[in-house]
Amino acid sequence: FETPKFYITIIDAPGHRDFIKNMITGTSQADCAVLIVAAGTGEFEAGISKNGQTREHALLAYTLGVKQLIVGVNKMDTTEPPYSENRFDEIKKEVSSYIKKIGYNPAAVAFVPISGWNGDNMLEPSPNMSWHKGWSVERKEGNANGKTLLEALDAVVAPQ
Numbered sequence: 001f002e003t004p005k006f007y008i009t010i011i012d013a014p015g016h017r018d019f020i021k022n023m024i025t026g027t028s029q030a031d032c033a034v035l036i037v038a039a040g041t042g043e044f045e046a047g048i049s050k051n052g053q054t055r056e057h058a059l060l061a062y063t064l065g066v067k068q069l070i071v072g073v074n075k076m077d078t079t080e081p082p083y084s085e086n087r088f089d090e091i092k093k094e095v096s097s098y099i100k101k102i103g104y105n106p107a108a109v110a111f112v113p114i115s116g117w118n119g120d121n122m123l124e125p126s127p128n129m130s131w132h133k134g135w136s137v138e139r140k141e142g143n144a145n146g147k148t149l150l151e152a153l154d155a156v157v158a159p160q
Contacts, residue, residue: 003154024060032068032156033061034149037095039087039113040078048094055098062103069109070152071095076129077115085131088113110135110144110152123150 001008011026027033037054038044047054061069071092079087088111096106112121113129120126125147135152136145144155 003150005154006156006158008153023057024064027061027066028064030061030066031159032070032153033057033066034070034072034153035061035095036072036074036116037091039073039075039084039091041080043075044091044094048098054095058095058099058104059102062099067104068156069099069104070149070156071099071109071111072116072149073111073113074116076113076120077118083113083115083120083126083128085129088129088132105139108137108139110137110146110155112147112149112152114149121148123148 001010011030035054035058037047044054046052049055058069073088073091076083076088092111095111096109099109100106112135113132114121115126115128116122118126118128120128121132125132132147134145134147137143137155139157141157146152146155
């Protein structure tokens, strides 16, 4: 697909352990990783736990040389209450802490609350999350900000 700045090829890295070889192959070719984190109660906790997929995928991406990261906090429509700012903030804080330990700079990572099912904050800002004032990243190549996942993808620094 296309953003205003880039032609983007998505290499899907399924979360299931049976596909870990495919995930490694795809990730090693990427300029940026988009880590999709489920916001649902129990789902996030399972992913961020000691042997969770969220931790494993973030670590693999960094280890394989993918230095740019976007975090999509998905299923915001399923939080209690739906589209909970508190839940988003809690997830952002915990994921930031983990990715910092493995080598990412959380200030250079866009965290975007989304609902893929409903399209919230995917292409256009969602009225369901009016509390979300947007994401911003700080990096030596230049700072960027926006509100949607598409804008975060468009803010990736192109390889030289």
